[in-house]
Amino acid sequence: xxxxxxxxxxxxxxxxxxxxxxxxxxxxxxxxxxxxxxxxxxxxxxxxxxxxxxxxxxxxxxxxxxxxxxxxxxxxxxxxxxxxxxxxxxxxxxxxxxxxxxxxxxxxxxxxxxxxxxxxxxxxxxxxxxxxxxxxxxxxxxxxxxxxxxxxxxxxxxxxxxxxxxxxxxxxxxxxxxxxxxxxxxxxxxxxxxxxxxxxxxxxxxxxxxxxxxxxxxxxxxxxxxxxxxxxxxxxxxxxxxxxxxxxxxxxxxxxxxxxxxxxxxxxxxxxxxxxxxxxxxxxxxxxxxx
Amino acid sequence: xxxxxxxxxxxxxxxxxxxxxxxxxxxxxxxxxxxxxxxxxxxxxxxxxxxxxxxxxxxxxxxxxxxxxxxxxxxxxxxxxxxxxxxxxxxxxxxxxxxxxxxxxxxxxxxxxxxxxxxxxxxxxxxxxxxxxxxxxxxxxxxxxxxxxxxxxxxxxxxxxxxxxxxxxxxxxxxxxxxxxxxxxxxxxxxx
Numbered sequence: 001x002x003x004x005x006x007x008x009x010x011x012x013x014x015x016x017x018x019x020x021x022x023x024x025x026x027x028x029x030x031x032x033x034x035x036x037x038x039x040x041x042x043x044x045x046x047x048x049x050x051x052x053x054x055x056x057x058x059x060x061x062x063x064x065x066x067x068x069x070x071x072x073x074x075x076x077x078x079x080x081x082x083x084x085x086x087x088x089x090x091x092x093x094x095x096x097x098x099x100x101x102x103x104x105x106x107x108x109x110x111x112x113x114x115x116x117x118x119x120x121x122x123x124x125x126x127x128x129x130x131x132x133x134x135x136x137x138x139x140x141x142x143x144x145x146x147x148x149x150x151x152x153x154x155x156x157x158x159x160x161x162x163x164x165x166x167x168x169x170x171x172x173x174x175x176x177x178x179x180x181x182x183x184x185x186x187x188x189x190x191x192x193x194x195x196x197x198x199x200x201x202x203x204x205x206x207x208x209x210x211x212x213x214x215x216x217x218x219x220x221x222x223x224x225x226x227x228x229x230x231x232x233x234x235x236x237x238x239x240x241x242x243x244x245x246x247x248x249x250x251x252x253x254x255x256x257x258x259x260x261x262x263x264x265x266x267x268x269x270x271x272x273x274x275x276x277x278x279x280x281x282x283x284x285x286x287x288x289x290x291x
Numbered sequence: 292x293x294x295x296x297x298x299x300x301x302x303x304x305x306x307x308x309x310x311x312x313x314x315x316x317x318x319x320x321x322x323x324x325x326x327x328x329x330x331x332x333x334x335x336x337x338x339x340x341x342x343x344x345x346x347x348x349x350x351x352x353x354x355x356x357x358x359x360x361x362x363x364x365x366x367x368x369x370x371x372x373x374x375x376x377x378x379x380x381x382x383x384x385x386x387x388x389x390x391x392x393x394x395x396x397x398x399x400x401x402x403x404x405x406x407x408x409x410x411x412x413x414x415x416x417x418x419x420x421x422x423x424x425x426x427x428x429x430x431x432x433x434x435x436x437x438x439x440x441x442x443x444x445x446x447x448x449x450x451x452x453x454x455x456x457x458x459x460x461x462x463x464x465x466x467x468x469x470x471x472x473x474x475x476x477x478x479x480x481x482x483x
Contacts (some may be wrong), residue, residue, distance in 0.1 A: 002359035007318035008385055016316055024318075038342075039362035050318045053338070055386055059481035079375065102450025103371040104364060105429060108375035109382070190450040 003041035010053040014060065014139070017166060021054045022141045026163040028052050032114030034077060035106045059284050060168060063087065069132070069173035070094075072091070074113025074166075079104065083111055090174045093132070093181040097124040097199060100279040101182070103191040112168045116151065116152075121157050122219040124185065124193040126153055129170065130216035130224035131199040136160075137169035146171075153223035168240075175201045180287025182279035185218075188262065194219040197262045200279040203233070204287045210234045213247075219259035220272050227276070228249035239284045248273040299414040299422035326387045328353065339385045345367040345393060355395040355424050359453070366452035369425035370394050376429045395424035398431065407431060407469045416465035418456030426452050428429070430466045439473035 011017040019027060029048030031037055032055075040046035054060060059074035063084050070091055072081065081087050082098040088122045099116065101107055101124050116136070127136070129149045136147045138161055152160050161167055175181060185197030202213040213234040217228040230251040237243045252273040261266035325334045328351060335350045347356050347370065347384035359365035361380050368379045371393035394466060404412065407430055417423045433440060433448045440448070444465045446459075454462060 002342070002345075003340045005320065005338075005340055007320050008383070009316055009318040011316065011384075021309075034381050034386075035363060035378075038383075039364075040363045042380070053386060059438075074309060103366070104432075105369050105376045105378055105451040106363070106449055108372075111375050150303070190447055 001042045003038070004044055004047045006041075006048055006051050008051045008053065008223055010056045012056050012166065014057060017052060017054060017057060018139060018141045018164075021166055022051075022164045024052065028163070030054060030117075030166060032117070033056060033077065033110040034128075035110040035119045035288060036100060036114065036120065036162075054166075063092065067127050067173070069171065071169055071171050072112050073168070074111060074117075074168050076112045078107035078110045078112060079174040080113065080171045082107060088198060091112075091172060093175070093183055093199060093201065094128055094172065096181075097128045097183040099187045100194070100197065101122045101178075101185070108222070116170060117159055117161060117167045119153055119157050120193070121156055121222055122197070124194065124197060124199075124218060127170055127197060127199045127218040128183070129172065129215040131214050132172045132175065134173070135171040136167055137171065138165050139168050140165040149224070150226075156222040158185070170208045176203055178288040179203045180283035180285065182282035182286070184275040184279040186275060190221050193262070196220050196257075196268050198272060198275045200276070200283040202283045202287055204281070204284065207238075208239050209236055210284075211236075213280070213283075215251060215276060217251070217255065217272050217276075220255045220268050225255060227254060229254055230276075234280075236265070239280060244277050244280050251276050258260075322385055324384050324388050326384075326390055326391045326392055327392060331470070335384075337384050339383060341380040341384045342380050343370070343384050343387050343392075344379035346387070347379060347392070350384070353394050353396050357421055357424055359421065365422065367422050367425040369428045369452070371428055371432065374432065374435070376432045376449060393428070395427055395441075407434070407466070410465040410469035410471070411462070414461045414465035414468060416457060416462040417454075422452060422454045422456075426454070426462055430469070433466070434470055439470050442467065 009020055011020050013255055031051045031053045046096045054075055059176045060073045062073040063086050078098050078101050082095050087095050115123055136152045138237040139146050139148055147160050154160055180201045180202050185194045187194050198220040199216045201210040205211045213231050217225045230247040232249055234247050252269050255269050255272055257265050257268040321338050323336045325433055333351055343445050344358050347353050356370055357367040359367035363378050363381045370379045401410045411417055445463050
């Protein structure tokens with residue numbers, strides 16, 4: 001349970017980090033909070049030749065208000081974000097979801113960017129990015145590109161980030177004023193990997209009909225899964241018990257999770273549906289009817 | 292004897308900057324680490340693959356920090372990095388350069404336990420004691436940030452620690468006892 005031999009470099013600036021990423025390419029591995037990478041190295045599932053440690057770069061950790069939402073530096077600690085005034089005011093959904101990320105002792109070190117770049121299929125933050133329509137700022141020595149959530153998560157533990165690139169910021173738009181939100185998850189113990197989880201954002205019109213609903217699941221696919229069929233179905237409807245049940249049935253039908261030691265595929269699908277119903281009801285309670 | 296200062300030539304300056312950068316940017320397998328642990332300064336040369344947990348135990352000789360799983364699940368190796376609880380098996384020693392670290396040795400002594408340690412003893416919150424140092428470090432931060440936590444808050448905060456002896460009940464009771472009853476001022480705030 002000791003990591004294999006590697007060499008280590010700790011750039012002090014963004015430019016140095018990008019230079020290192022360019023120089024070491026796929027032999028290099030960027031180390032952010034280390035709460036996923038170091039266990040993989042301890043178990044020798046990852047054996048990077050060179051570690052590029054971002055922890056000495058001061059200007060990659062920040063939370064800024066940006067165009068109605070937040071711009072969060074990749075090296076922002078999860079625990080910092082969870083308790084940050086701007087997050088609590090503008091994106092309570094993110095604060096709520098962060099409480100499900102590992103434990104306090106993990107979040108004190110774990111970073112927002114690290115979790116997103118690691119792209120664990122049962123991670124909470126990818127679902128939050130998916131439901132909010134987050135954008136990812138990825139840079140290299142050649143320049144910057146901004147990637148939408150749908151293009152960012154490309155598969156199991158895989159993102160659109162290339163070996164010479166680095167995630168520096170995630171931009172999370174705040175839901176429209178008056179929108180309701182919810183994050184629901186079931187894990188075997190608090191802090192364990194999710195069996196299933198779901199993030200919901202919805203808007204009600206003055207008639208309390210659903211003007212717009214978004215659902216993104218975690219733990220039931222290779223990455224975050226948007227339930228676009230259920231979203232389309234909900235539009236214009238009052239969230240009666242029957243409508244919620246039908247939306248959840250539609251969402252479940254579109255899921256195709258893998259079974260594993262923690263839960264069978266059928267159980268994950270079942271749990272996802274139950275959580276979606278809870279989250280829709282909770283989000284509707286929080287939503288203010290708007291003209 | 293003082294060496295006469297040469298006027299700095301721009302070319303020299305450029306080269307020295309480049310050298311400084313490349314020195315920093317040359318990957319190393321072994322390096323010197325300076326840290327402050329429980330108020331004392333230490334400097335050791337270590338392999339970069341060495342975890343902070345192994346560094347604390349093997350290089351510094353502070354064996355109160357225990358290693359259970361060595362991959363971030365059990366919480367036994369929790370220490371304080373600055374004022375936050377951190378799993379020392381998920382950090383490399385080299386990353387602690389310049390950091391302030393607190394381990395269980397800083398809490399109390401066998402002769403003079405601190406109030407939290409005393410509460411653990413009084414409430415039978417340990418049996419074999421292997422996990423205890425980690426629980427103590429996390430509970431220390433919990434009570435600092437939230438002096439009168441509820442039962443549920445204690446359970447959530449300590450959920451990152453495994454104990455195979457106690458069944459947790461006595462650990463939760465010990466932490467609540469160490470917190471003591473909430474002050475009347477806090478009660479009044481809560482009622483409002």
